[in-house]
Each structure stands twice: as structure tokens, then as C-alpha cells.
Amino acid sequence: MSLSLRYESVDKIFDEGSKHAVHALKKVSFTIEPGELFCLLGPSGCGKTTLLRSTAGLESITAGRIFYGDRDVTTIPPFRRNIGMVFQNFALYPHMNVFENVAYGLRVRKMPAADVKNKVTEIMELVGLQDVLRRNPSPMALSGGQQQRVAIARALVYDPDVLLLDEPLANLDAKLRRYMRAEIRRIQKATNITTIFVTHDQEEAMAVGDRLAVLRDGIVEQIGSSDELYNQPKNPFVANFIGKMNFFNVVVTGLTSTSVEVVLADGTKLSVDKKQYRSGEDLSKGMELLVAARPEHLGVCKEKKDPSLEGNVTIIQHLGHIVRYEVKVSLTSSDRTLEIDMDGMVPSIMEKDSVRVVFDEKKVALYTKEGLI
């Protein structure tokens, strides 16, 4: 039986009262559904690891409550919580062989030897390490991917209520990382244990998680499926953290019942659907907004089209499935270099060329400037 996991206005302040007090979590409240694979995503220092360690009980929280199902575990020490956790460096015991590593939690629970053997064999089959178990070497003799699987097996073998993964793929090389994230999803779905997966890699989070929470400075910015977060980010921070987002400074020139008329600093006019305005504040004429466009919602071309903007190509990178153009436009329009993805090379355009940047008006979104880093 899987359990839900609920946070009620959780606050965590490190060194409370001292000069160096750090407010790591600020009134965090949300619920993870039973059996869900939930990703905590955010830049380093955003509080995601603190939230995970608080969930485990390795950090005590300053205020608020944490529930496993209906049970309030806020004050329960970690060793009485029945959780499984995989650490970033796997934390395998170098003085025990693979079998003893996996069996550790069962030995703690004083399970009879025969049952221990069955359980370990079963779980090692699930993670695909039957052969390793037969040889039963020291964990230090295993490859990174195998160590990872042993760590997962060790965390799962005693049927924990909750599984916590702390950047489990960070120590693996890129290719293995892509493979293991699919494996983790397969194993999690097979056991159906409510799981939290912490990562700073948005691609990994989108690939693995049923739902994601984006954290910044101890605040949950947005929770939703990968699709929601990518296509409907609530604010510029989430928009730019989940995938790349280009921003342009605009001013509202007119409002109709269905669309917002805006103008860029160089006079380029855009008309955006009102539904694409994603900030809460009421719109008014003369308001300063941001137009947000994903790299695939922009294009480059030589000839002048409407609406378009003048720019200079700085770098062209061929990435295989797409070609990325980095384009500089006037600082008043956008203070950062634009990234524009095209399906293929545009033969007439070279680096250092002057080009027109065109917008896909139906796809671009509008935000207030709040929350842009």
C-alpha cells in the first residue's frame, strides 16, 4: 500500500537566531500522491535537498508538519520512519559485500536469515543484478551503474513507505545517466512506492517525474506535469529554468477582448492572445511586460518579414536534430543573447551576418517582469 506524502507550511531556518541564519524552506505546502514519482527541481541552494533531508528526518524542521499518509512524522526520528533513501554518492558500505549491503535494513529489522536471502534475491532480480549477487563481490569492485542499482536495491528491500532519491544520477556519466533514469522509472513503477527524486537537471526531471516541483530560494514556484511546466510556466523563472526561454521588453499599447497589443523597443508590433498572458496582475495600457519565446518559437531569415526584429548572428551550433543560432539584438529589446532553433541549416546565413528575427505570434507568451533573474 503506497502512502501519500504531505507537507504543511514547512519552514526550515539553519542557525536560527544567529547572524548567518539561512531560511532554506519557506512555508512549503503540497501533497505527493500515493505511488507517484515526484521530482524536486531547482538550482543549487534552492532548498530541494533540505526538503528531502527533512522528509527523511535527517534535518529537523523549524516549523510546519510532514505527514506520511495520515501519520504525522514531524517529530519521529529517521530510524523509526521506514523510509528508503539513495544518496548521491550511493553510500555503499565498503566493509560489507553486496549481499550484506542490501540485507542491511532487513538485519536491522531482525528478519530470519532465510527470509533475508529470499528478499535480497528478489530485489536484486528487480534491479537486474542477479549475476552480481551470485559473485557477491565488494561494492567497490562494481561499476558506477551497478553501484547505483545496489544502492536502489538496498533502499527498496525492506518495503519502505517512501523512497527518497538525492541526485542519484549525478555521479554517473552522461550516457549511463540517460539509461538509468529510465531504469529508475521502471523500478519505481514496478514497486509503486511513493518516490521523491531530487535533481538540478531539468531534462532529467522532465524525463523521469510524474509531476515536478520547481523550487527557488526555499519557495515552491510551480508544481505540475512536465508538459504543464514546459508549455504553461507560471512565471519567467520557471519558464527559463524548464528549457530555455528568450525574453523581450515590451510595452502594452492596446487591449482588445481577446488579444494584447504590445510594442518592442525598436517599434516592432506584436499581437498576443490574452490567454497567453500568464501573470496575475491586471493588464493596462502602458504597462511594461515581457514577451517570452522558446527557441523553437523564433526563426531567423535574411529577408524582412512582419513582425520581425533586427539582429546579428554570433554563433551557429549544429546539434544534430536542430541548428541553434545565437543572435544579438539591441539591448533595449532583449538584454540577453537570443537562442533560436531551426530545423535545419539556413544556407544563406553565416556567423556575423545581420539577420531578421521572426516571431511565431501564436506561441509566444506574456509575463510581468516579476521573478526574472
Added chain:
Amino acid sequence: MKLTNSSRWKRFIQKDFTPYLVFAIPLGFLVIFLFWPLITTFLRAFMGSGAKLSLSNLGVSNFSKFLTSPLYQKSLRNSFVLSFSVVIFSILLGVPMGYIVARVKLPAKNLILSLGILPVIMPSFVGAFSWIILMGRQGVARHFLQILLNPLGITIPTIYGMFGMIFTMSLIYYPFVFLLSYSSFSSANPLLEEAAMLMGAGKWRIFWTITFPLILPSLGAASLLVFIRAIGSFGIPAIIGGEQYVLPTLIYFRVNGFWDLNGAAAIAVVNVVITGAVLIFQKYVVSRRQYETISASRSEQKLYTHWAARLFGGLFCLVILIVSLAPQITIIVMSFFEKWQGLLPEGLTLANYKRIPQVSRSELGNSLYLSSVATLFTAILGSIIAYITERRRPKGAAILDLAIMAPFVLPGTVVSVALLSAFSGNALIPLGGTFTIIIISYMIRRTPYVYRSVVASLTQLDPTLEESSTISGANWFYTFRKVSLPLILPGIISGSILTFSTLLQELSTTILLYGAKTRTVPIQIYIAVADGKMGEASALSVILLIVVFIIVYVMNTFQGNKMVNSFKLG
């Protein structure tokens, strides 16, 4: 929403309290047997000689002796001259030897390294008295050299006095400099020197601008180690100092001659202040130049292969090794003879050994008993305190760290004086003349060895291993037994072996604490030397040498040639 009081209470009683109980005991020990004695010593230093320990008797009469008494002034000056000279000579011997062994192609390097460490692990007073055999008034080597040098009009001084102390100590303590500079020279990244060479620097320039600055921190640590040993040494000045008193012998003189604990305490305070000043100097001037080497790759050290470098380098090392190991060889020869006053020893005999069971049975028993009991407790104390400071990082961990390392720099005689100040006569807990007070003094002095060794293991032990065990459902004690302890055990064992082997030869603390029933082998040797019974002293020393050698040999095979690091400070 803050936690309510009731849930705070709930969290409190749900906590695992075993660690706090386990931690309370060693902390209590430190307070009673380290802080309290040190405080009483400090107070006593300000009481006139013979005055009761009471605040109304405060005064500086003990210290004013340093201004009025010629004996005090001479001792203070001697301590300074001796310690600094020993540091300088150790550097002059050790650095070139370290460089040669690290950078010149020589045969049997491992043997050179193993022989090089012997002088420091062997009892230092043994070295001192065997130099008497060699260079005393009737000394063998002196006799021999005299015949050679007399026609040139040169007379060799005897080993007694300042020259002898500097000579003996430098030969005993140079291995610290040798081994630490060897390891820096050999582990320095050769790419740094190659880069300098590519930029056009000559060999000499490279040495002074690249190689040498990089080993400075190690050299500073080694010099400090030598200084602390030299200024705290009791055995060597007591045996060959003659009329030249130094602070530790002066302390002994005050306690043993006059039972003037207050006067001794004052000398102890001065001694500690000097050591402390040098320690702080080293910490803030030399250690600050600690460099992190930034490098992605490293290549093999290129060795000098020119015949001249090999010949002179080899000879240099050989001469130092022979001279520094001469005492050990002398002792072994001496132990089989009746006397050795001319060129050759006379009267081959086993009597020296045969007499041991009769005259030294209880001393051997005492030494073994005291060393093993103290080692056991030291291992427990040191491990737990290391665990607290390293893992729990409580507020004031730095103070705990300082407290535990303090005895490392305290001369043995000072520790004895502190314990006597607090626990002798009609003290609250009278311990004078018991086994207990010796065991406690040993624990206080050697806990740093185990502590450092365990801290080193703990810093390599990833805390997530313990967290992962907690997550798996194990309480603190289970985690400690199954995860932490097995992983820090090597550190505990090597610290304990070092403790045991140094305790067997401990003299400077025991000399002030022993009673008729608690005499140890080093005390027996010291008394035998004082009585001129060189044969008996040699036979006992040989037994000590053999035991210590076996222990250290086992330990070296057990943890590689890193032993000198265990002596290192901070």
C-alpha cells in the same frame, strides 16, 4: 506556525539518548584530569613556596626567581639555546637527506627510510646513555678519535654538557625533518618544476623559487615537532646534561629535591608559555603558506642519476645513518659485556640478561601493565572524543580539539606536576604514588595519538554512510557498531599501537609520579645509568628496543610507511 511545546517535548523524548550518555564520560574525564589539574597548576604557580593552595597567598615570588636566581636564568637560557640549536641542526641534517633520498637514484631506499625512523621510535634516554659509553670521559669513540687527532692538537669534548645534548638530540630528532621533507620532496608535482624549467629557470633558481617554498609548510611542522620534543625532553638532559640544567630537569629538581610543587608549577607555566608561543608562531606564520596544488595530472619524479650525485648523496645518508644508529648498536654490544672503557669491550657475559628476572621482574610487569591498561583506555577516550568533535560538531568543538591536543605540546614533567598539584597530599581525590595516577598521566599524554589517528579515519568516512544506516532503520548504537566502528577501526588500532610503543619507553612523566611499587623499566634503566651500571641498563634497553621494534615493524607492515605522520601536529 511554530512548533508547539507539546510537540517539542514529543520530539525530545523520541530522541536517541545513547550518544549523549556515551559522550558524557570522556568529557567528564577531561574536566577532572586535564582542566582541573591545569588550573591548579596555574594557581599554584602564583603561591609562594610551601604556601597552601588558597587565594590569599597569591604572589609572583616563584616567577621572580627567573630574575634573581642564576640557576633559573641559566636553565631558561639553556632550554632556549638547546631547543633552537636542535631545530637548526635537525634541519641541516634532515632536509638534504630528504632531498637526496627523494630525488637521487639510490639503492635500498626503503631500507634507508626504515632505518631513518629508528632513532625517534627508540627511547631517547637510551640514546643518551649509550653516547656516554661512546663519548663519555672514558668513551670508546672519543678514545679512538683522540689517538687520531691528538697530533693535530685537537681535543674532543666529552658528551656531557650543552654540546653533548645538542649533538645527541639532533641525531635523535632529525628523522622528523628527514621523513617529512622526504615525503614533500617526493610528492611535489614535478610538472611545477618542469613548467619553471620551460620558462627558462635554472636548476638552482627552481630549487629556491619552486621546490623549497612548496616544502616550507612541512618543514615548519617538522621543526615545531622537533622543538616541542627538545624543549620537553627530560631524559637526555638528566643523563648527560651534567651541570647544565634545562626547564624539565629544573622542574624535577624542585619536586624531587624540595617537594616544592608551587615552584615547579611556576617553571612549568614558563615552559608551557614558551612552547605555546612557538606553536602560535608556527601556526600563523608558517602554516598560512599551506598550498593546495592545483593540477589535473602528474608525472613521475625525475631522479638525478649522475655518478657524483649518487656517490656523495649516498655517502651523506650513510654517515648520518651510521652516526645516528651508533647508540643502538653500542647498547646491543654493551649488553653482552661487563665493561667497555678502552677501545674494546671486556668480559663477554650473559650475566646482564640473567640478572633481569631477579632484579627487574616487577618493573617489567609494571611497564606492561601500565602501558596496556593506559593504551586500552586511551583508545576508548581518544576514539569517542574524535567521534564527537568530528561527527557531532558541537558548539565549542574547536575548544575540545584544542584541549585534547594540548597535552601533545605539554612536556611530560609538566603533566606530572599538574597531576601532582591536583591529586597529591590531602587532595580531594588522593592519588599520589598509585598506579592510577600514572595511568591517568599516560592517558592525558597519549590521547592525541589515538585522537588524530581516528579523526583522520573519520574525515575519510563519508557521513552519508551513517545517515544511510539511520534511514535503513538502525538506531545510533547499531549504526555505530555495524558501520562507523568497523570503518574507523584501522585508525584506532594504529593510534593504539603508537600509544603502546611510546608508553613502554615513557620516562619524563613517570619520573615524578612513580613510587616504590610502581617503578617501570625506563625508571629502572635511568637509575641503573645513574649508578653507573651500564651492563644492566644496556640489557634492559635491548629488551625494550626489541619489543618496540617488533611492535613498530608490525605496524609499518600494517599501514605502510606513514608512521611519521602520526607524530605530526595539526
